[in-house]
Amino acid sequence: METLDEKIPHFIREIITEDNQTNKWDNRVVTRFPPEPNGYLHIGHAKSICLNFGMALEFGGQCHLRFDDTNPVKEEDEYVHSIIEDVKWLGFDWGEHLYYASDYFQQMYDHAIILIKKGLAYVDDQSAEEIRHTRGTLTKPGQNSPYRDRSVEENLDLFEQMKKGEFPDGTKVLRARIDMTASNINLRDPVIYRILHAAHHRTGDDWCIYPMYDWAHGLEDSVEKITHSICTLEFEDHRPLYDWYLNMLEAYHPQQIEFARLNLAYTIMSKRKLLQLVREGHVSGWDDPRMPTISGLRRRGYTPASIRNFAERIGVAKRESMVDMAMLEFCIREDLNKLAPRVMGVLDPLKVVITNYPEGQMEELDCINNPEAPDAGSRKVPFSRELFVERDDFREDPPKKFFRLGPGREVRLRYAYFITCQDVVKDAAGNITELHCTYDPATKGGDSPDGRKVKGTLHWVSAQHALDAEVRLYDRLFTEPDPGAKEDFLSLMNPDSICVTQAKLEPALRNVKPGYQCQFERKGYFCVDKDSTAENLIFNRTVTLRDTWAKIEQKLI
């Protein structure tokens, strides 16, 4: 597995290095990636995955994949499968260490009993609403529950009855007995167990009480002997609770470390909102190529290495930030530039007739597959009298610095010939339908023996040999940098986030299969979509090439 050579220093790397020096964990490094299976993984999770697996790899440790499945009403098997697939695809290996929080339900229950016996937990009969009211506010302390001082025996008995299903949902909870006046709200007698008569995707109807995150998570980390429990910033003020539980239980006690989650401009990272996009059909699914999900990026043509490199480049810190999409795009271009074979495809075809080229003649021209990879060799591409070029490569009235085709202008057809535009053919409405050009037979292959220079080189395909294909061009999903900040984020969706065109491709692409990636010269990197068939080729544009001309043109306007 290849990732960036340069390791950018960050505080977590530093902590682990220091822990190893001081022998804090007997030189063990055990991390974990603990997703809740209630949605598909996104690029923000990729950052966490790369961090957790990356640290384990770098320090010769181990990273566990653990499903934090403590809430049966939101979790589904489909999600665990997608998560497994995505983490694997990113290139990481958890070995034997695939775990589920639900595997620890009995242990968690046993530990709860220990807590009760220590007088540190009690069964509360208050309703959710009452609990909310007595919790106090940010500035006002809470009040003790009237059930707070039940005897250990009564708590034990009630808790057992809760487990046996003798109470309906919401009628009782088990709470930690900490401090209702704590300035940290998480410490105001947090709920440990709630009653939920719901089928769990793995344990079925075995349980009708389910542990809350804070109770479950520390215990999971503890039984797995995690050393560094890395999570995001919003759990910072849960750490005192994490520590309290483990201390009271006198259990093995990992160190929780928080870092800033990834925010990417012009997209959203909230699972809830992503789910909404899927459920309401604003996108085609979790793997819609416009989605910031791992599966969406994969379908879009992003490679695992590009995502890992991205994760390394953006670094790890505690300050909230918004990463530029340009960074991600740079990473995928960088990777695909080395790997992707070049091919010619015309996205918006304009017919060109080479008037002095013999009718019925065809020749096969040598084209280099990848100038970045000499070993990739070359291929033959058919050339004939009628071709397609990109409509945008011709201007009837060329602006300044436009090097492409225009009336009377000469350009090179890549690997083919120099051609000169002689005539512009239009329909009754004035639309350009065809260009009549002449070619210089002496320039075969694309070089002029007389040393004549030409400023533009165009890609092309032979009309009679061309393949038809559907090409899907993607743009950012939202029109504003931080759509997630608005509740009404749907109104910020980019109406042009997908644009479908009928393209003409060189025939070598006839048998490509889903997942195949290439560069359409001068246009961008593309991959064959999973819905593509031999009869109906479908390509997704992964990312455009850097486009200097577009910038120049932008400035002219």
Added chain:
RNA sequence: UGGGGAGUCGUCCAAUGGCAAGACAUACGGUUCUGGUCCGUAUUAUCGGGGUUCGAAUCCCUGCUCCCCAGCCA
């Protein structure tokens, strides 16, 4: 406004009292049969105010701004 965090180029992110670095982006130039790639050059930053120090992004004081927390979600 109680508690917990965070403020360094446009965007990410380094520096651990000793020359404010790198990447992306941007601009310009070179190379080029992709206006791609590659190469070179350049621009731009320590939240404000005090203090300590020979020396402060870093330490102290003070102010400001931003983020998170009042689920029987994670």
